[in-house]
Amino acid sequence: MLKRILINIQKKSLKERFLLVLGILFFLVYLVLGLLIIFMKNFPLAIHPNYRIAFGVLLIVYSSFRFFRIINDNKH
Template sequence: MFDLKTFKQKSPQQRFLLILGLVMFAFYLVLGITLIAWKDMPVTLERSYRIALGVLLIVYAAIRFARVNKQKAD
């Protein structure tokens, strides 16, 4: 899971990029869930397209998380 010793050993640039990667993962995940769950969206978009876009964003968030997790292990 989260190893504080490894986190402290990283350079400030690597730490910043790790935190930025986690923030972007959370952003895409929340955006995808919001698109799926929001019934009265101000933008007119068919429900099936909203669900497809939301699922696509969630999958993209999972890919980003896998890349961040892989970089953290290296």
């Protein structure tokens, strides 16, 4: 599967490859941000811990949604 993805990336135009890299970058940003919000002890905003965890989980779910969109867009 990885070989097929790499071959498919090589067939893409420069613009499509840039957008793919940008999509992967934002996937990682949302994932890391969600993990930081959940596990950071000295969070700079005064948010109730339950809401902070819920927001972190929401960001992680959104990052997984973006990841599956990247995978599905890359199959074409």
